[in-house]
Amino acid sequence: MIETQVDVTSAYFKANPFPFYAQLRAEAPVFPVTINMPTKQRVWLITRYSDVQDVLKDARFAKNPRNAMSPEQLKKRPWMPPMFKPLEQNMLDLDSPDHTRLRALVHKAFTPRLIEQMRDEIQALTDELLDAAEPKGGMDLIADFALPLPLTIIGRILGVPAKDNDKFHRWTKTLLSAGTNTNYVVFIPTIMRFMGYLKKLVKERRAHPKDDLITALVQTKEGSDKLSGDEVLAMIFLLLIAGHETTVNLIGSGTLALLEHPDQLEKLRCEPAIIKPAIEELLRFVCPVEMATERYAREDITIAGTTIPRGELVLAVIGSANRDANYFDNPDSLDVIRENNKHLAFGLGAHYCLGAPLSRLEGQIAISTLVRRMPNLRLRIAPDQIRWRGGIILRGLEALPVSF
């Protein structure tokens, strides 16, 4: 019997969702659950690799609900505070042609060649963070290492002052907790502060251009009228969140996975050159983005014998696809030299992760440096005290106390 009341957003579930997904892949690969986001809503979980692949590439699933729902369904959508409006223009929530136009404007800033030029800067920051932690003999690997690294780097790319990093991480954390404990009393003031902050930043760059991505986005609007004011805000908002709330999970949960598999950690320590396949394997195994973001059926769509009615919400479960035994040998084993690793950690199709080269480089540098510099790295708490964050899309740790 499949547990129908399971809360897939709870911290408890996040600690080990894999047995549930294995059961779904075997017995009910298209499975309805109810999620609080922000009202109770039926969501279809897609769990087999081949179906996840199809859904991510299938244009019959829209990102923008307006392209899928009937007028009656749209009327019944939960109320959203008006200050959210501009953020609806972020490209991850749009379909072509808007999506294509917006993505074309930023993709040049994230090509593998440009990102490779940041190698020394990422290495220097990694060493700086470990230099600060080393004399203390231990750290919270999330707060002191896995988080500040991607947060600082995406902040620098965009041109967000480093002194504000903690502030905007606090805001994004509150916003991402939506769906688990949606509480408008904290949610609305947070979004207002965040929007106010972004607007001020954009205004400043308009008046005093700098060599950063926010200036480039602002000038795109002024030069060719290609980006509206709302689109600029939504783009910065998306890049800030996607740029750090994901990679923190790769470095954090990835390190935990290595600590839990000492033979694999030893292999990496003895053979640092395998860092590239090792990071691909950690991406597959820990799934920093557990589910692809929302997609809505534009028509009744049948998958694996189950029909998803028009307008309903589908979540393609990447974390399940990456453990599908039809595509990976011994999928529940961590194998840092796994070959032919066609994981879906960065998604697929039109919305394939824009930041994949950046997060790969950050992950490779962070984990290889940690393994090299901290040969006695170990957990400072009992495994049953490890706390995971609740939420819908992402999967990551609250904290990871370690000693060196």
Ligand code: HEM
């Ligand atoms: C380990 C780290 C990361 C993982 C696992 C990851 C995963 C993903 C996935 C699965 C998607 C597709 C979502 C969907 O189709 O619903 C995506 C999209 C996206 N990612 Fe990442 N991501 C990571 C890091 C980053 C970074 C560092 C950036 C910074 C630029 C970034 C920016 C984006 C953007 C802008 C999109 C939307 C692309 C579009 O709509 O065309 N990601 N990411």
